[in-house]
Amino acid sequence: xxxxxxxxxxxxxxxxxxxxxxxxxxxxxxxxxxxxxxxxxxxxxxxxxxxxxxxxxxxxxxxxxxxxxxxxxxxxxxxxxxxxxxxxxxxxxxxxxxxxxxxxxxxxxxxxxxxxxxxxxxxxxxxxxxxxxxxxxxxxxxxxxxxxxxxxxxxxxxxxxxxxxxxxxxxxxxxxxxxxx
Amino acid sequence: xxxxxxxxxxxxxxxxxxxxxxxxxxxxxxxxxxxxxxxxxxxxxxxxxxxxxxxxxxxxxxxxxxxxxxxxxxxxxxxxxxxxxxxxxxxxxxxxxxxxxxxxxxxxxxxxxxxxxxxxxxxxxxxxxxxxxxxxxxxxxxxxxxxxxxxxxxxxxxxxxxxxxxxxxxxxxxxxxxxxxxxxxxxxxxxxxxxxxxxxxxxxxxxxxxxxxxxxxxxxxxxxxxxxxxxxxxxxxxxxxxxxxxxxxxxxxxxxxxxxxxxxxxxxxxxxxxxxxxxxxxxxxxxxxxxxxxxxxxxxxxxxxxxxxxxxxxxxxxxxxxxxxxxxxxxxxxxxxxxxxxxxxxxxxxxxxxxxxxxxxxxxxxxxxxxxxxxxxxxxxxxxxxxxxxxxxxxxxxxxxxxxxxxxxxxxxxxxxxxxxxxxxxxxxxxxxxxxxxxxxxxxxxxxxxxxxxxxxxxxxxxxxxxxxxxxxxxxxxxxxxxxxxxxxxxxxxxxxxxxxxxxxxxxxxxxxxxxxxxxxxxxxxxxxxxxxxxxxxxxxxxxxxxxxxxxxxxxxxxxxxxxxxxxxxxxxxxxxxxxxxxxxxxxxxxxxxxxxxxxxxxxxxxxxxxxxxx
Numbered sequence: 084x085x086x087x088x089x090x091x092x093x094x095x096x097x098x099x100x101x102x103x104x105x106x107x108x109x110x111x112x113x114x115x116x117x118x119x120x121x122x123x124x125x126x127x128x129x130x131x132x133x134x135x136x137x138x139x140x141x142x143x144x145x146x147x148x149x150x151x152x153x154x155x156x157x158x159x160x161x162x163x164x165x166x167x168x169x170x171x172x173x174x175x176x177x178x179x180x181x182x183x184x185x186x187x188x189x190x191x192x193x194x195x196x197x198x199x200x201x202x203x204x205x206x207x208x209x210x211x212x213x214x215x216x217x218x219x220x221x222x223x224x225x226x227x228x229x230x231x232x233x234x235x236x237x238x239x240x241x242x243x244x245x246x247x248x249x250x251x252x253x254x255x256x257x258x259x260x261x262x263x264x
Numbered sequence: 265x266x267x268x269x270x271x272x273x274x275x276x277x278x279x280x281x282x283x284x285x286x287x288x289x290x291x292x293x294x295x296x297x298x299x300x301x302x303x304x305x306x307x308x309x310x311x312x313x314x315x316x317x318x319x320x321x322x323x324x325x326x327x328x329x330x331x332x333x334x335x336x337x338x339x340x341x342x343x344x345x346x347x348x349x350x351x352x353x354x355x356x357x358x359x360x361x362x363x364x365x366x367x368x369x370x371x372x373x374x375x376x377x378x379x380x381x382x383x384x385x386x387x388x389x390x391x392x393x394x395x396x397x398x399x400x401x402x403x404x405x406x407x408x409x410x411x412x413x414x415x416x417x418x419x420x421x422x423x424x425x426x427x428x429x430x431x432x433x434x435x436x437x438x439x440x441x442x443x444x445x446x447x448x449x450x451x452x453x454x455x456x457x458x459x460x461x462x463x464x465x466x467x468x469x470x471x472x473x474x475x476x477x478x479x480x481x482x483x484x485x486x487x488x489x490x491x492x493x494x495x496x497x498x499x500x501x502x503x504x505x506x507x508x509x510x511x512x513x514x515x516x517x518x519x520x521x522x523x524x525x526x527x528x529x530x531x532x533x534x535x536x537x538x539x540x541x542x543x544x545x546x547x548x549x550x551x552x553x554x555x556x557x558x559x560x561x562x563x564x565x566x567x568x569x570x571x572x573x574x575x576x577x578x579x580x581x582x583x584x585x586x587x588x589x590x591x592x593x594x595x596x597x598x599x600x601x602x603x604x605x606x607x608x609x610x611x612x613x614x615x616x617x618x619x620x621x622x623x624x625x626x627x628x629x630x631x632x633x634x635x636x637x638x639x640x641x642x643x644x645x646x647x648x649x650x651x652x653x654x655x656x657x658x659x660x661x662x663x664x665x666x667x668x669x670x671x672x673x674x675x676x677x678x679x680x681x682x683x684x685x686x687x688x689x690x691x692x693x694x695x696x697x698x699x700x701x702x703x704x705x706x707x708x709x710x711x712x713x714x715x716x717x718x719x720x721x722x723x724x725x726x727x728x729x730x731x732x733x734x735x736x737x738x739x740x741x742x743x744x745x746x747x748x749x750x751x752x753x754x755x756x757x758x759x760x761x762x763x764x765x766x767x768x769x770x771x772x773x774x775x776x777x778x779x780x781x782x783x784x785x786x787x788x789x790x791x792x793x794x795x796x797x798x799x800x801x802x803x804x805x806x807x808x809x810x811x812x813x814x815x816x817x818x819x820x821x822x823x824x825x826x827x828x829x830x831x832x833x834x835x836x837x838x839x840x841x842x843x844x845x846x847x848x849x850x851x852x853x854x855x856x857x858x859x860x861x862x863x864x865x866x867x868x869x870x871x872x873x874x875x876x877x878x879x
Contacts, residue, residue, distance in 0.1 A: 130661075131661070131662065133637065134637050134662060134664060137613070137637055137639075137664060137677070138664045140676060140677040141664065141666045141668075141676060141677070142676075144667075145666050145667045145668050145676075146664070146665075146666055146667075147645075147648045147651075147652060147665040147666060147667050148648075148652045148655070148663070148664070148665040149663070149664045149665065150661055150662075150663070150664075151656065151661050152652075152656060167656040170659050170661075187585050188585070191585060191588060218585065222585070222586075222589045222591075223589070224585070224589070252585075252588040252589055252590075252657075253588055255588055255653055255656075255657045256582075256583060256588065259649060259650065259653050260649065262653070263648075263649045263652040263653050263656070
């Protein structure tokens, strides 16, 4: 376990900025409840500083996870956000899409968000911006990238894709073997 | 005579059975009343004689059981109470009361008969009568009412049967009231050659249990208790499919009746239960959401505020959007108990030594409202995956997951406020979930597993901070019901670490742990621990003990790892082997001398010269 290098921090923050924009500062600059990013193997964890300190007593090969896993670095040095980051992304999200109950299951089986399933969505979502997907009762279900801006999406066919899925909570079941360690 | 007696007389039905039957018969009797002749009156007087003494002696027998076997006392009392209550229920029945006069009229005859039937009546009559009836005058009447019910039952039977059979029955009833339950050798051989007839085995098991519960009255003469028990255990292995070793082990934990309940409860799956994740949802909202999805559920019980019991569901309960969003987790009701006993407080540092798959860890985290720090350890790397998945799904942010042999603690890190040790165990409490336990567990397991558990519990105790302002608590739990994995381990910990004491678990349900078991005596404070059985609370078999560490010890700073601890435990086992096992080894040669000496001494005591007898 170690802190992120400057390069790594940049990659991670760039990715996060897609979804939460300037709210990143809220993630790291809360003096009453200080959180830090830590790298263990290829994964990035977001943890309260106190817990990160305690975790130093655990040897590297034996440390499986700490705090919340945000994602992992691929072998090519890119950063991939995991569904486990959803609680924080949902908390600080910039752009949101709510889907109707009939669209919940298709989304959680790994499909993109169709126009027919969209209950409502934030105004002024640009094209290809990170969006968080919620159910109508505000339960976060996953996140993705908008396929069209909000205005364009209004004129879309019901079968047209509004947002491309990147991660959804169905992965807790589908990807259990690969998602965690 | 064997077959006949079985079908005619059989085992005398219990009082309760009689009472159940008495009502339908009642009306019949009233109709036929005028036609009852002298002969039927005779039968009436016969009958109470048969039933009365048995009943009285039964109650006495219960009280004897109490003193003999502590473990059984609860049940004995329960059944006794039950029969008393049933009596009073019957008393409210007007019909019975109306018929008293007839009985009174016949009573004179009865009394005569009592005198003539001395060998059968035996002395129980005098002892039994007073204590049983003295509580309440009404009860005496009730028994009279019962008597009548019995007589009616017999009448009906006789009406159905030929008169010859009646005579035979009466004769046999006097000379041989005891039912023939055990099969003869020939029958056993015949049975073993055929595929087992489960219905007849079941009937026989029930009959043997009845005999064992009232051995003095119901046992055949010349057959020892152990013969009945052996047969019963054999039947259990055939009927339920246990290995003989495990069947014996589990049978010995309970009274025969309770053991049967236990074995039967193991055949039924426990209800599916879920725990609300209070970090993300409230139970009422969750219940409403699930009901809307077509799930039929209700709260588990008053002892938990987060549990829900699922009766049936139109959707897979482990794949609903609420499940994936982490609003609840599938968790056995019994798994709530150790965490409730642990009672973690906010801002503490807690260790879960065997955490996977994370049901208890996430519960701890939820109780601490994501503050403080929870170390979740599991020795099995592949199992940590499901642990991490559950931790993330349920949104626990204060956890550190590590993969150590738990005996490495406190070398890795010590000074915890609370530690939960849900020890790896044989799983005899969750046979309903995992049938393979029935045959896979051998005697060796019940040596090795406790061996590991003992090392783990010492590690747990050493890893706790005795001076923690809020905690200093260790909770030990297993999903096993055997004494070797529970009380024996706790007793061992108390002996080895005098700086801990047992404290009350503060759980609303559960039976007390055994303070003595088959000649072994444990620390009396073990009564503060709690046992759970599938047949009593409809949860998995479970055991929970809660320790408080009252002082630090030199072991707390020991740098011994798992290997060192294993080695020292082995040495210790060799040293203490004799004490840990039930008995010292038998040496038949030495014993022979001792036995002979004793026999001689006894003969001398009787005033006979032993040398003369030998000649």
